[in-house]
Amino acid sequence: MTGSPSPATTVASAAAPHSDAPPVRVRELTRRFGDFVAVDAVSFSVDRGEIFGFLGPNGAGKTTTIKMLTGLLSPSAGEGWVAGLDIRHERPAIRQRIGYMSQKFSLYPDLTVGENIELFAGLYGVAGDALDIRRAWILEMAELGDDVRRLTGALPLGFKQRLALGTAVIHEPPILFLDEPTSGVDPVARRRFWDLIDGFAAAGRTIFVSTHYMEEAEYCHRLALMNRGRLIALDTPRGLREAEGLRAAGTPGTHPSSGLPSLEDVFVALVQREGGARSG
Amino acid sequence: MSGPRSGSTVGRVRALVRKEMRQLFRDPKTKRIIFVSPIIQLLLFGYAVNTDVRQVPTQVVDHDRTAVSRSLVEAMTASDYFRVVGTSDDPGTIGEALDRGDAVVGLRIPPGFAADVAGGRTGRVQILVDGSNSNTATVAQGYAQRIVNRFAQRTAEDRRLLPTGGIELRARAWFNPSLESRVYNVPAVCGVIVLLMSLLLTAMGVVREREMGTLDQLLVSPLAPRELMLGKTLPVAAIALVQLGIVIAVALLWFGIPLRGSVLLLLAASALFILAGLSVGLLISTVSRTQQEAFLTMFLFILPAIILSGFLYPIETMPEIFQTLTLANPLRHYLEVVRGVFLKGAGSTDLLVQLGVLGSMAVGGLLTASWRFRRMLG
Secondary structure, three states: OOOOOHHHHHHHHHOOOOOOOEEEOOOOOOEEEEEEEEEEEEEEEEEEEEEEEOOOOOOOHHHHHHHHOOOOOOOOEEEEEEEEEEEEOOOOHHHHOOOEEEEOOOOOOEEEEHHHHHHHHHHHOOOOOHHHHHHHHHHHOOOOOOOOOEHHHHOOHHHHHHHHHHHOOOOOEEEEEEEEEEOOOOOHHHHHHHHHHHHHHHHOOOEEEOOOOOHHHHOOOOOEEEOOEEEEEEHHHHHHHHHHHHHHHHOOOOOOOOOOOOOHHHHHHHHHHHHOOOOO | OOOOOOOOHHHHHHHHHHHHHHHHOHHHHHHHHOHHHHHHHHHHHHHHHOOOOOOOOOOEEEEEOOHHHHHHHHHHHOOOOOEEEEOOOOOOOHHHHHHHOOOOEEEEEEOHHHHHHHHOOOOEEEEEEEOOOOOHHHHHHHHHHHHHHHHHHHHHHHOOOOOOOOOOOOOOOOOOOOOOOOOHHHHHHHHHHHHHHHHHHHHHHHHHHHHHHHHHHHHOOOOOOHHHHHHHHHHHHHHHHHHHHHHHHHHHOOOOOOOOOHHHHHHHHHHOOOHHHHHHHHHHHHHOOOOHHHHHHHHHHHHHHOOOOOOOOOHHHHHHHHHHHHOOHHHHHHHHHHHHHHHHOOOOOOHHHHHHHHHHHHHHHHHHHHHHHHHHHO
16 A cells, blocks of 8 residues: 655546546436436536536435435436446445545544544555555644544534545545535635635546535536536536626616626526426 | 555454444443443343242231131241231221232131131131232232141141141252242343344444434445445444343352353354344344434334243243244244253253254344345445
């Protein structure tokens, strides 16, 4: 087992072994629960080093899509590849290459910071010197000092979330899935969190993140808008705003405003045009 | 595995086992449940659950008031089976005492009893028994009959009015000479505690993780379903064995229950039984979404399991259909092993059937559980 202390080796390991394949690609991906179609024939592709945002109202199918990509759910139809590996048949190989952090704060509150780190290190086979390096890195990144004996449940939410992010990437995965990672934290903590995400992307990692915070959406390189299980728009934040601005300008009876519409306006307009959000 | 940095099955299971142990021993409440509750249950079953009939409250109405009638009452109380709660010469007090529940047995000695005995005639005494608890009533009645008979015989011998001899039945119970229910019950507590714990800790352990969302976090890691199963159940099995050790130690040292058979055989059977219990716990965790659901489902299993095990109620007295049902109950077979090893010193050849059944239940249970488990996670 080799440790990867320097950023250079980190990027190298992030690229291997399917460096030519897009980190995430899905085609007509569908998931049904009985008669309910949670995800309806969604297709997209994510580039390496990209922060790919998944935006949509509750029940739009964001979490279901992420669960299919991380192997927690099987697709009902369609295809998907993560790190060039088939999400239906190559789950075990995918698991070592992805990190996952969900909206539910999913570290063990009754374990100490150090014990949580050790658990995930053990699960991902990070041991010896590599573990020491990664532990130090996580503690620094989460701004926890060197107090590994604190109970995780007693930490303020912002620290917990950064610790959860740290353990999610303890094995330095090239692809990171974040399902509404910052729900409930204050704007300052959220800002810090996103600085970390930016750093990961800059180091060549691919970030797949779902959110319903508009200011978070602005951090994303590209945004996929989901509503009622369907992908209704996919573009850069600026592209989405410009398209909506043009559309508004071309519509009789509306006054072209001085600037571009905000992402929130775009989002609301798109969802309403699609017949509103799904209730429940 | 071809991952960029992959660990081994052993490493992953070890990480999970260590985490489980830390969580189990961090919470003082859990620690108490694990180590104190077996002892409390043992004391309860050793002392409170006593199906022996002793010190039955008895209301005495003595119309005779002679030395002979008094010595009959003494013979009754000296046996330790009866305890006089009241003496009167009003026959109505027996009915009242029985109605109030102050007494379970009424003893009425009519006037002229001593004279009858002295004159070689049949002395008659009346015994009234509260039949609402049929078990106690039958046993108390039997005791009373024996004591009175023996008393009659002795007085006759004393006065040389009757030749001694005749037919007398002297029964002796093997394996539990004093027929104490404690000797029978205490070893059986092993089975109930081990079953309860292996079910509870397994089912709750998995369902709690699902409720908290940590299960997903484990499942996106390289941890395979069978590794998750192992990591979740190994600590429980270890704890169940430790509890078994505590229970056996208390049974031997405190209650003085004999352990006549092989400890190794007991441990082997216990291991199989624990595996069977674990797989039921895993199965429950696959059908329960919340901890409450798991808890209720567990009781749906454990109550019939205890009732149909012969733990408190003998299987032989059950209707035939229930007797057949008990064959599907792992606790029944395990209790036969436990009681056999403890009380009879039974060896593995005596218990071949039970061991075979427990073994196949363990294997079958684990296969079913892992199949259901994988389906739930897939």
